[in-house]
Amino acid sequence: MAGFLDRCDPENLSDETEPFVDRASGWLDLMGQAADLHPITRAAMGFHLWRLAGLGQHGDQMEAAVVAARIAASEGRGAVFAPLAMGGAGGLSV
Numbered sequence: 441m442a443g444f445l446d447r448c449d450p451e452n453l454s455d456e457t458e459p460f461v462d463r464a465s466g467w468l469d470l471m472g473q474a475a476d477l478h479p480i481t482r483a484a485m486g487f488h489l490w491r492l493a494g495l496g497q498h499g500d501q502m503e504a505a506v507v508a509a510r511i512a513a514s515e516g517r518g519a520v521f522a523p524l525a526m527g528g529a530g531g532l533s534v
Contacts, residue, residue: 483512
Protein backbone atom coordinates (compact mmCIF):
# COMPACT_ATOMS: atom_id res chain seq x y z
CA MET A 441 0.00 0.00 0.00
CA ALA A 442 2.87 2.38 0.78
CA GLY A 443 4.20 2.06 -2.78
CA PHE A 444 0.78 2.50 -4.37
CA LEU A 445 0.04 5.63 -2.32
CA ASP A 446 3.64 6.83 -2.76
CA ARG A 447 4.06 7.18 0.98
CA CYS A 448 7.18 6.93 3.02
CA ASP A 449 7.92 7.90 6.57
CA PRO A 450 10.44 10.66 7.22
CA GLU A 451 13.91 9.45 8.09
CA ASN A 452 13.75 11.21 11.46
CA LEU A 453 10.74 9.17 12.59
CA SER A 454 10.76 8.84 16.37
CA ASP A 455 10.89 5.42 18.00
CA GLU A 456 7.39 5.90 19.46
CA THR A 457 5.80 6.47 16.04
CA GLU A 458 4.48 3.43 14.21
CA PRO A 459 5.80 3.22 10.59
CA PHE A 460 3.31 3.70 7.75
CA VAL A 461 3.63 0.07 6.67
CA ASP A 462 2.61 -1.08 10.15
CA ARG A 463 -0.32 1.37 10.29
CA ALA A 464 -1.52 0.20 6.87
CA SER A 465 -1.15 -3.45 7.89
CA GLY A 466 -3.24 -2.80 10.99
CA TRP A 467 -5.97 -1.20 8.87
CA LEU A 468 -5.93 -4.14 6.45
CA ASP A 469 -6.14 -6.62 9.34
CA LEU A 470 -9.18 -4.86 10.80
CA MET A 471 -10.86 -4.71 7.40
CA GLY A 472 -10.17 -8.41 6.93
CA GLN A 473 -11.96 -9.16 10.18
CA ALA A 474 -15.02 -7.34 8.80
CA ALA A 475 -15.23 -9.54 5.68
CA ASP A 476 -18.64 -10.94 6.69
CA LEU A 477 -20.23 -7.50 7.01
CA HIS A 478 -22.29 -5.88 4.24
CA PRO A 479 -20.13 -3.88 1.79
CA ILE A 480 -21.77 -0.58 2.80
CA THR A 481 -21.02 -1.31 6.46
CA ARG A 482 -17.42 -2.24 5.61
CA ALA A 483 -17.11 0.95 3.57
CA ALA A 484 -18.22 3.14 6.47
CA MET A 485 -15.93 1.24 8.82
CA GLY A 486 -12.97 1.57 6.46
CA PHE A 487 -13.58 5.29 5.98
CA HIS A 488 -13.53 6.03 9.70
CA LEU A 489 -10.68 3.64 10.50
CA TRP A 490 -8.54 5.24 7.76
CA ARG A 491 -8.14 8.43 9.80
CA LEU A 492 -7.85 6.61 13.12
CA ALA A 493 -5.07 4.44 11.68
CA GLY A 494 -3.18 7.57 10.63
CA LEU A 495 -3.23 6.76 6.93
CA GLY A 496 -4.46 10.13 5.64
CA GLN A 497 -2.24 13.13 5.07
CA HIS A 498 -2.91 16.46 6.74
CA GLY A 499 -6.62 15.87 7.30
CA ASP A 500 -7.25 14.92 3.66
CA GLN A 501 -10.19 12.52 3.48
CA MET A 502 -10.27 12.00 -0.29
CA GLU A 503 -8.30 8.74 -0.19
CA ALA A 504 -10.54 7.40 2.56
CA ALA A 505 -13.65 8.34 0.56
CA VAL A 506 -12.33 6.63 -2.59
CA VAL A 507 -11.43 3.49 -0.64
CA ALA A 508 -14.90 3.49 0.94
CA ALA A 509 -16.58 3.84 -2.46
CA ARG A 510 -14.54 0.96 -3.85
CA ILE A 511 -15.40 -1.25 -0.88
CA ALA A 512 -19.10 -0.36 -1.14
CA ALA A 513 -19.16 -1.32 -4.83
CA SER A 514 -16.99 -4.41 -4.36
CA GLU A 515 -19.70 -7.04 -4.81
CA GLY A 516 -21.11 -5.41 -7.93
CA ARG A 517 -24.73 -6.35 -7.23
CA GLY A 518 -27.50 -3.82 -7.45
CA ALA A 519 -26.39 -0.21 -7.49
CA VAL A 520 -22.65 -0.07 -8.13
CA PHE A 521 -22.26 3.22 -6.29
CA ALA A 522 -22.99 4.47 -2.80
CA PRO A 523 -24.94 7.73 -3.06
CA LEU A 524 -23.89 10.42 -0.62
CA ALA A 525 -26.28 12.43 1.53
CA MET A 526 -27.61 15.67 0.09
CA GLY A 527 -24.83 17.45 1.96
CA GLY A 528 -22.17 16.08 -0.40
CA ALA A 529 -19.01 14.60 1.04
CA GLY A 530 -20.09 15.80 4.50
CA GLY A 531 -22.44 12.81 4.50
CA LEU A 532 -19.44 10.61 5.21
CA SER A 533 -18.53 12.36 8.45
CA VAL A 534 -19.99 11.96 11.89
